[in-house]
Amino acid sequence: MAEVLVYVDHVDGAVRKPTLELLTLARRLGTPVAVALGAGAGNTAAQLGEHGAEKVLVHEAAEYAEYLVVPKVEALQAAVEAVSPAAVLVPSSAEGKEIAARLALRIGSGIITDAVDLEAGDEGPVVTQSVFAASYTTKSRVTKGTPVVTVKPNSAPVEAAPAAGAVEQLAVSFSDKATGTKITSRTPRESTGRPELTEAAIVVSGGRGVGGAENFRLIEELADSLGAAVGASRAAVDAGWYPHTNQVGQTGKTVSPQLYIATGISGAIQHRAGMQTSKTIVAINKDPEAPIFDLVDYGVVGDLFEVVPQLTEQIKARKG
Amino acid sequence: MSLRIVVTVKYVPDATGDRHFADDLTVDRDDVDGLLSELDEYAVEQALQIKENADDDVEVTVLTVGPEDAKDALRKALSMGADKAIHVEDDDLHGTDAIGTSLVLAKAIEKAGYDLVISGMASTDGTMGVVPALLAERLGVPQVTLLSEVSVEDGTVTGRRDGDAASEQLQASLPAVVSVTDQSGEARYPSFKGIMAAKKKPVESWDLSDLDIDADEVGLEGAWTKVEEAAERPARSAGTIVKDEGEGGKQLAEFLASQKFI
CATH class of the missing domain: 3.40.50.1220 (TPP-binding domain)
Structure with a gap:
């Protein structure tokens, strides 16, 4: 069965809920393979495995926190080259969409953003979007390359689906483009204790x-x-x-x-x-x-x- | 030293209008008035502020890709204070997706010459928000995006990116691609003088051959994605409306309980 890459949004190893929803969708298309990057990436495996990730490709490097977006693009590109997936799913955050777009261009693939649902189809995943201020619902397909799709939170239930969650190190070498935009400081938001x-x-x-x-x-x-x-x-x-x-x-x-x-x-x-x-x-x-x-x-x-x-x-x- | 800023803008159907799809499942531009995408006004504003705060010469060029009417968006930006405009227009562009649009914009930006590209955070019609990142990728320059504050000094762009988890300070060398959010500062209204001056400002028109782009790289046929169905969302069925006569909160609590929310 084809493998489907899922980009993992996590905070120091704690996987955020939208990523678990992506695993539910990925299982409709094939075998989920997760990609976790940055500090704590290795700690995501247990949680991802419980929700269907057969493999977890991991790479920890300081660049992910020190430079904007591009190091993550290059890692995901390395994962695509290593796995040759049937599709790549990324959470539809502001950063997720930027990562997905640059990845799509690099691998010569179409991209669909802000999916609210996803089904397997004869010619690749059929992606549902809600457009024009949610007055229309569209169904679309990527027609070139490996479909890259970003998915909105709450688009699928989180489901328990125990799988191996086997950790593998991902080999990534950064180009000089990866370090173009430096993050000179980061001020975390104060937690309100309320849900995201x-x-x-x-x-x-x-x-x-x-x-x-x-x-x-x-x-x-x-x-x-x-x-x-x-x-x-x-x-x-x-x-x-x-x-x-x-x-x-x-x-x-x-x-x-x-x-x-x-x-x-x-x-x-x-x-x-x-x-x-x-x-x-x-x-x-x-x-x-x-x-x-x-x-x-x-x-x-x-x-x-x-x-x-x-x-x-x-x-x-x-x-x- | 001089600084060349290119601001990318989009002409969109008015988001407060009744927007629909055309028969070929592209955005129907005939039935709804078009205008400069509101979120691009913030990009024009920041370019003008950089120009006003600089000691050096700064030239602000606004660039759009779109049909004949898209000139209205350029006119608006010129009347706000931009110096000149470029309109890429070609019948073969109809139906171009974000990847194709980024190709056309990148070629036009290179042809125009630039030190800094400034875009809005997203268009108000497609709302993908990916074009700035795609431009940085195509141009091979740093991406400094989703800024709520931006400044340019000594060949370096810095800014604040307010994300969900953290607020980050970013820094990159020019040339670079910047995008700004609606938090970057309210856009100015064109003055009467600005509107009059805009009529005399140059607007260049380029087509695909000017940019060495083949027709099959763009348009509906050249798109890497395809919309297969578009259905109007059914109207929500009418709900229960009560007037508060001292018991409104209780009635609402009963409704929420009946729906198992409490």
């Missing part, structure tokens, strides 16, 4: 109606009662009320959780683009004409400063 926005099962977002940075505490309390991530509309981010990393929408993150709760968000196209593939959508807004109500499974027309605290209290009471 794009990976969360539940997202609670606040918009213009929240009215100020200090009022986001209400949104956070609701999120914490549900174990949810916190999002914000562009209006709230542009006003400086919440960090840009939490922005949901066309120029921020696209989320597709089981439950999306929009509070004080009118639902302009810019925002809908980032959330309308959510499974269940709930909104609280004082304007009954707000376009967000066209999307909802359940909507409350009312003052969020009344409704949100009551909801939080109810959830806490029900959860005991």
